[in-house]
Amino acid sequence: MYKIDRRTFVTAASAAALFSSSRVGAAEKKYDDGVSDTEIKIGHTCPYSGPASSYGVIGKAHQAYWKAVNDRGGINGRKINFISYDDGYSPPKTVEMVRKLVEEDKVLCIFNALGTAPNTAIRKYLNAKKVPHLYVGSGWSGWGDPKHFPWTIGYQPDFQTEAAIYAKHIMATIKDAKIGILMQNDDFGKDYFEGFKKALGNKSDQIVQTVTYESTDPTVDSQIIQLKASGANVLFSITIPKFTAQAIRKAADxxxxxxxxIDVWGTSVATAMKPAGFENCQGIITSQYLMDPSDHKWDGDADMKAWREFMAQYMPGANTADMSYPSTYSVDYLMEQTLKRCGDDLTRANLMKQATSFQDFKVPLLIPGITVSTSDTDFYPIQALQLARFQGESWEQFGSVIHADNS
Structure with missing residues (x-):
């Protein structure tokens, strides 16, 4: 049925033209798996259980965001069917769940699946199937490889750029640095380490000890004891929140x-710093690309106010000090805009085209001066960070925004 605004006088000729143009518009709709006139299916995996279960709130935050979108009428009249499965942060389980999403649930794309190793395990499969692997929930530098993996694109600043910023800050501010490194023994840890060592250059011999842990280990206590014994006066922790808290606590003990x-992924106030004991966290340094809700300087910001209203309505009782929530909100917003730009051409090819066509695009909760830019040769949407130091019970930024090209 074609509805015509009663306030507009429509002649028979113009009504016929309207009917004709509507038919043309309908004929121009292009859909791939996961799309209909009323629905768009999006696939996602997340560790709701297992060693990285603290990130399970990310999946819940995604669900809340897409519910809010649907309550507003969806995207171009289509409701979002967000399908999220638990992979326990286990790559074999991720492969199983993603195959189910693609082959049984018939999703249009995989969006913001969490973790470096889990996403590495599904990348070849998704690219072979030509399924968009969008805004990956990891900063591994390998996500920006359009030549070999044209269907995979990251989101946050990549690990190597972030690590290089820390290395250069150490060299500029700490005389006779003796560096100890605690790192997760997977692509997550190794990518940070490579960027850090590369940035140190001929000063890489200042790394006096490197110790690893497995994501399934119960604690990192023995590793911290080893690092202290090495004589290190600088510690770089490449850790997820659970192990960040343990490392800080053990060092204090x-x-x-x-x-x-500490890497940006391990710095949540709610799940890392508070469990470690705020008194033990003073002066620790990290970097940020997002506004931190625990930093009161953002209280008057319009985007922060809108986010708090969203949280109050759709996630009441959630710990707003957990950076997982603003991070998820920002990437969800970008995904929403990507889908909107597709219009009625909801093919996988067009979705990928739109995802790689943003220029200096402002996303809510990104720190002022940081925007999203992509192209068919640039699959790193965010390439800037700002250093922050833990003071009191929150992170406080210092210095200026540092871009990848000058990190």
Whole structure:
């Protein structure tokens, strides 16, 4: 049925033209798997259980965001069917769940699946199937490889760029640095380490000890003891929140007070710093690309106010100090805009085209001066960060925004 606004006078000729143009518009609709006139299916995996279960809130935050979108009428009249499965942060399980999403649920794309190793395990499969693997929930530098993996694109600043910023800050501010590194023994840890060592250049011999842990380990206590014994006066922790908290606590317990740097993924106030004890976290350094809700300087920001209203309505009772929530909100917004730009051409090829066509695009909750830019040769949407230091019970930014090209 074609509805005509009663306030507009329509002649028989113009009504016929309207009917004709509507038929043409309908004929121009292009859909791939997961799309109909009323629905868009999006696939996702997340560790709701297992060693990285603290990230399970990310999946719940996605669900809340897409519910809000649907409550507003969806995207171009289509409701979002967000299908999220638990992969336990286990790559074999991720492969199983993603195959189910693609082959049984028939989703249009995989969006913001979490974790470096889980996403590495599904990348070849999704690219062979030509299924968009969008805004990956990991900063591994390998996501920006359009030549070999044209269907996979990252989102956050990549690990190597972030690590290079820490390395250069250490060289500029700490005399006679002796660096100890605690790293997760997978692509997540190795990518950070490679970027860090590369940035140190001929000063890489300042790394006096590197110790690893497995994501399934119960604690990192023995690793921290090893690092103190090495004589290190600087610690770079490449850790997820559970192990960040353990490392900070153990260092305090044994009286070790290195200058401590932590990767952005391990710095949640709610799930890392608070469990570690705020008194043990003072002066720790990280970097940020998002506004931190625990930093009161953002209280008057319009985007922060809108986010808090969203959280109050769709995630009441959630811990708003957990950076997983603003991170998820920002990438969901980008995905929503990507789908909107597709219009009625909801093919996988067009979805990928739109995802790689943003220029200096402002996304809510990104720190001022940081925007999203992509192209068919640039699959790194965000390439800037700002250093932050833990003070009191929150992170406080210092210095200026640092872009990848000058990190």
């Amino acid at each position: 044994i009286g070790w007070k290195p200058v401590h740097y």
